[in-house]
Amino acid sequence: MLYSCIFFIFFKKSGEILMGMLDGKVALVTGAGGGLGETHALLLAKEGASVVVNDLGGARDGTGGSASMADLVVEKIKAMGGQAVADYGNVANEEDANNMVKCAVDNFGKLDFLIANAGILRDKSFKNMDNAMWDVVIDVHLRGTYLTVKAAYHQMMEQGHGGSIVVTSSTSGLLGNFGQTNYGAAKAGIAGFARCLFQEGLKYNIRVNTLAPAAWSRLTSDIFPEGQNMEELLSPDKVSPLVVWLGSDDAKEVTGRQFMVAGNSVQLISWQAHDVAVKDNTDGPWTVAEIGEKVAENFEKWPRGIQPTKRAFE
Ligand code: NAI
Secondary structure, rough: OOOHHHHHHHHHHHHHHHOOOOOOEEEEEEEOOOOOOOOOOOHHHHHOEEEEEEEOOOOOOOOOOOOOOHHHHHHHHHHHHOOOOOOOOOOOOOOHHHHHHHHHHHHOOOOEEEEEEOOOOEEEHHHHHOHHHHHHHHHHHHHHHHHHHHHHHHHHHHHOOEEEEEEEOOOHHHHHOOOOOHHHHHHHHHHHHHHHHHHHHHHHHHHEEEEEEEEOOOOOOOOOOOOOOOOHHHHHHHHHHHHHHHHOOOHHOOOOOEEEEEEEEEOOOOOOOOOOOOOOOOOOOOOHHHHHHHHHHHHOOOOOOOOOOOOOOO
16 A cells, blocks of 8 residues: 555656656746757756746847747657646747746746746957847847846745746856857856845845856857767756756755856855955055055966967957
């Protein structure tokens, strides 16, 4: 009898596992038609969440659009025995962002977890960057994150039982990268946005964490070195477990954090300030020459800067 009860709890007819860390939760993943968003969505469903799979279905640079990317991921989730619905909206459009959250509520009754993941690239060295490349990248990443988080945050406040939000930054924004001034600015903006919002969310039990991933996807397939099996070593499904865990109740103490996830390594990024010149504030200001002397005294001990990446474009 005991055995049959356990069997009933853990398995359904198809043999799929029923008990998951996100059972009963409702999640929205933007840009979930491929790459990291897809693996987040599939793992969420495997862990028992109902998922809104948003994707505009455009090209890597954000042009075009189609329903097929989101639909395919929904089909995969349903084939696993999970629950999912597709949404084809543009994260940078306020009405679409509001409708993504409405889609979660209309189909599954609520929203517990938002993963703001959608993104595009328009890489160029700064001397060749034009306003259109700048604007569209800021629009999709920074404004798109703002609009989807805004809609989700208000829904979570209204529900009154908190929630979890993960925004997607990048080492390009947190550390820097050649040819990505537009993208780096947007991704640094997203991280700054999250560092402020998490403080406001504490009052409502809404957690806000930041992901800086590294994964092989159509966005990065020509950035990683060739012939090193990056497709497998840095497959996007290796990033998703941390992200999905952040939506679980076990992560209720974790907010305002920045995680760097590449392959199977999960790291916390936290800032450290290094003394360069410090004296009591009751004293007058340093002279310019004194500052120069202080820098010269400890320059060799400064942390090494980020080494520029060699990129094959102008
Ligand atoms: P991807 O190109 O495979 O996935 C991005 C998805 O977002 C695409 O399916 C695309 O159709 C969708 N999308 C684009 N614009 C959209 C819009 N306006 N509205 C709705 N959906 C839209 O790329 P990947 O690598 O999976 O990237 C996911 C996120 O992770 C992005 O924010 C990216 O900037 C970030 N990231 C990825 C890294 C990596 O190593 N793959 C490194 C650092 C950050």
